[in-house]
Amino acid sequence: MEGILLIDFGSTYTKVTAVDIDNESIMGTAKALTTVETDISEGLENALKILQSKTGKVEYNIKLACSSAAGGLRMTASGLVPELTSKAAKMAALSAGAKVIKVYSYELTLEDAEEIYSTKPDLFLLTGGTDGGNKKVLLHNAKVLAGIDLDFPVVMAGNKSVGLEVAGIIFESGKEVTVCSNVMPEFNELNFDPARNAIRNIFLRRIIKAKGLTRIQSLVEGIIMPTPKAVLNAAQYLSAGTKKEKGIGDILIVDVGGATTDVHSLSKGEPSIKGAILKGLREPFAKRTVEGDLGVRYSAPSLVEAVGVETVSEKAKMDTSRLEKYIELIKNPAQLLPDKNQDIKDIDYALACIAVKIAVKRHAGKIESRWTPAGVTFLQTGKDLTTISKIIGTGGPVINSKNAAGVLKEAVFDNGEPMCLKPKEPEFLLDEKYILYAMGLLCEFYPDTAVRIMKKNLKSIV
């Protein structure tokens, strides 16, 4: 039996998926605790043992991995105007699968420099100005970065008119610098691919090494991307399809975790309301957002804070004092929780529902009505997701929920909040076997097969 092994070195679990490439099927999946403190290969061995007990002995021709272990790809970015190049830089970093620590705007200050020094980013994305536009801020920020006594690589993707000058300034400070095309070459025109490729290159060449993950490079072909990038990759292929295999069209993916909730939308997001005027930055077809305050374990306290404990207790059908005790318990990532405890199931359901509700609300575009002398006009910012026909749920708290469809319903358009452009009549699909990340990896070699496996294995739920 020959197969392909796909691995995700997650912050908590190392997950493995075995694919039978001839039959285009999932042979099995398994997970074990990630062991980044000792030797990361231990966790992998443990997961593989469990996998083998399910699949029998398999020869793996190809082994590919993604990783979000050891903090993932921690990036800081800077731009000029918050709503323009700073936002573009953030979107570019997120679409590269990064965990964005902070995004700065305008000239970096001394305090900013100190903050960058103390937060130790894996990579810095420096932007600002359209091509031929503002140079001053970019040059200033390059000098500030050069002055920070810390070795981190810089990707410069701002105004090309000062690309060489900026590169020189950074290079002289001893930092690695890559110059690529502007994330916003023309006003309101986004261009993420060059920056994304530069980020990926640095991730492969240096960040995996810096995080002590090279030891496993001998076990597998390679860690080829950060985990969130793998999920986005899968989403892009699933939506658009390949030359040989049709895609399933526009989709929304919600990925709830212990610390964060990711939302991916694959759609143009053009206005469905006639005559609506688009305002603000145009957003990309494949858009990823990450909510660092929404999760069901580590981020449970901040989630509760975001909506108030009463809302959570109502959803969980549990009194507040009892709920608060549980939140204290589950926020500790090292705490092993019983699988079958009904209270925890109820709380997880409530937290996942709220995480999805807020995360999709923040991700979706907004429509606002404005009275003018001619009557009402509509202004849209962000993407109109109302016509998206499929919502896919993934991440442990959704997949293992007592009511996954209930959680995904929170992503649907709410008549009580008509200004928030969420999908109106979507079908729900569940990533039951947790294969999205794996298919994102497989897409690099077997895109047709990966799309077919996804279409077969994402389960329709109601």
Added chain:
Amino acid sequence: MNCEVLNVSRKITVVMGVIGADVHAVGNRILQYAFEQEEIKVVNLGVMVTQEEFIKAALETDSDAIIMSSLYGHGEIDCRGLREKCEEAGLENILLYIGGNLVVGKTPFSEIEQKFKKMGFNRVYPPGTPPETGIKDLKKDLGVG
């Protein structure tokens, strides 16, 4: 390496749009077309543009001028404080032009012009001014051509 060649001459760049709650879209497109014919780079924000949007776009693109239109008669209120905000944002030298139907009623144009100049506009145009007039003035004010 000869770095002189990298010093390519930059096109005149302007931000353009219709300010306030004004939806008159036709003149804006004609204006964009006319400016682009003259090799001027236009960042067109379309209709219903706020002061903040003009300023942010001008900052990012390092524009030489903001070319505004106001057709529906509320231009004066919409434009108040714009020059001050530009200065606040670091756009001290930016040129501000406005045209269209700036006010309602039969106020003599010289009075309207005075009002807008006092607000910090460099050029103020009466209804029906052809785009070419604005283009000629822009080149003159920037000392080119």
